[in-house]
Amino acid sequence: MKIVETKVVVLVIFVVLLALLGTYFTMIVPLMDESLYTPTKDARPYTKLELKGKQVYQREGCWYCHTQQVRNLLVETKRYGMGEEETFKRFGIRALVQAPPSQPGEYVYDKPHLLGTRRTGPDLARVGGKYDNSWHINHLRDPRSTSPGSIMPAYTWLFDKNGRPTEEAIALVAYLQKLGTNIKWREEGVALIKKMQGVPSPEETTTQTQEVGE
């Protein structure tokens, strides 16, 4: 043991070897794991507009307040799915459509990744299709107009003097609408609901319809 305290070279070699050991298993091995690079069935690359929106999202640091990962927890598949009120309003049936937990194959076109670590605001991994574009525009211009009590910043610089959205704002919304659509879970949920619409007295059938999509 004495030698690591007296010979710098020995200490250096041991420190580096130990660091490489952990790095190999926790970083290099996953890098070689092909299943982490295989796109999901419905995954498609970003369009130019969406990519521009992603850049705005990165530039404005939206990802410090929003994660993009529905964790593999039952409660998160419910929270970020389609709620009963939403399905009732749209389809006249009370059903909870669970959002599938995030999968590696959905992220293959993300460089850099935007998984995030902090949820000052809600997770955005499944936000695509949740609201219409005008909701997003209003929300970005003045979050407290759509969500009283929100602490999200107002992105006034994404709008011109007359309050019209700039190209950047439009691109950003296009990007938001793309999020979570590399799995067609909303479409599948809607189809299931439509099938169920024949069921009598929809108010009473509080059913969980959708299987977690693969």
Next chain:
Amino acid sequence: MVQHEDTSARWFIYTSITFFLVTISIGFIMAIKFVYPEFLGGIASLSFGRIRPMHTNGVLFGWLLAANMGLAYYVVPRLCGTKLFSEKLGMATLAIWVIVILGAVVTFGMGITQAREYLELSMVLDILVTIAWVMFAVNIFATIAKRKHEQMYVSLWYIMGTLLWTALLWIVGNLPVYSGVNDANVNWWFGHNAVGLIFTPMGVALAYYFIPKSTKNPLYSHKLSLIGFWTIAFLYIWTGAHHIIFGPIPTWLQTVAILFSISLLIPVWTVIANFFGTLKGKWVQGNYVVKFLLSGTVFYLLTCLQGPMHSLRSVNQIISKTDWIVGHAHMAVFGGFSFFAIAGIYYALPNIVKRPIFSDRLAEWHFWLSFVGFLGFSISLWVGGFLQGLQWMDHTIAFLDTVRAMKPYYVVRLFSGILMLTGQFIFAYNIYKTVRAEAPEVKAAVA
């Protein structure tokens, strides 16, 4: 006796304190925005998403790492019984460091970022950091190479370890080749080890030097320091994936990260036992240097008890992604390692400028404001974050309601922030006066 010049040490210290004030003020602006979201609204370069990297990178690299480097320039020559290899090289390193930090503030304000947490700096700045780090490493290794005693003290192991780990993490973490979930995995391999293999070993190295010095007690156990060092060198690097538990990465990777996170209790325990053993008998009558070291040790212990606990799946599902984590991170970086660095500065600076600290009373104020302010800061976030995490466990509670529920905690955090901020301004003033004072002690010390 070797005459130490300490030019690099002192200028690194002055610079780090300056950046400390700037970057915690930015943190304070963020705390205001959490209570008044319209505060400074409409100014793009001061919006939350742009000043957050200024705060984190600024505090980590502009303040803490710079202060640690300054103290390394002070500690290493003394432990080696020789002069620093090159003061000129040290000052050149500082020049690059200042350019990097100023560049960071400007580019982040403009929204130029790589959008990976703690790796946000753009490529040019990344390269400058690498160059500066190599210069720093050369200086330290060259000093150690001409040491007078063959046996190296534990602080030197940790400092050399940091030099290597930082280089590895920084270079590999910054390679522009990753994508998708692997990018996230690499990001957290870097992000977690930045704390564990840069700031931890640096802070521990300093504490290992300044605790025996300021208490005049001998080091409690050599054997414990050996165990602590080599277990950290082995275990830490495996834990990064515990940031993505339940996330879209392989389950085995999460489990490995959890197991290694728990086993980190071993190095932590050895280090803490060693610190407490050395501090023994000096708990009560200690001055502010000992107070900072002692409370820094306690906060370090608490952080390291929290960490493994957070990695457990049952705990993780509730507190992950909440403000609890923000409280936890600040306990490591502010309560633990910043306290060590502050203690080091209070101890080293009088020896460097050859006159005592301008005002002991102000230094006591600095301690108590930092201590109480920090407790308010983190406890409010722990309670608030935990409750918010519980609310998230019920999907029928609307997210917006859980945001609104945080308001009282954000208010407490803001007021605690005022205390922390005031404390650090007092610190800077005290140091300024110490350096500047044309007090009679100057002549006494010179004569």
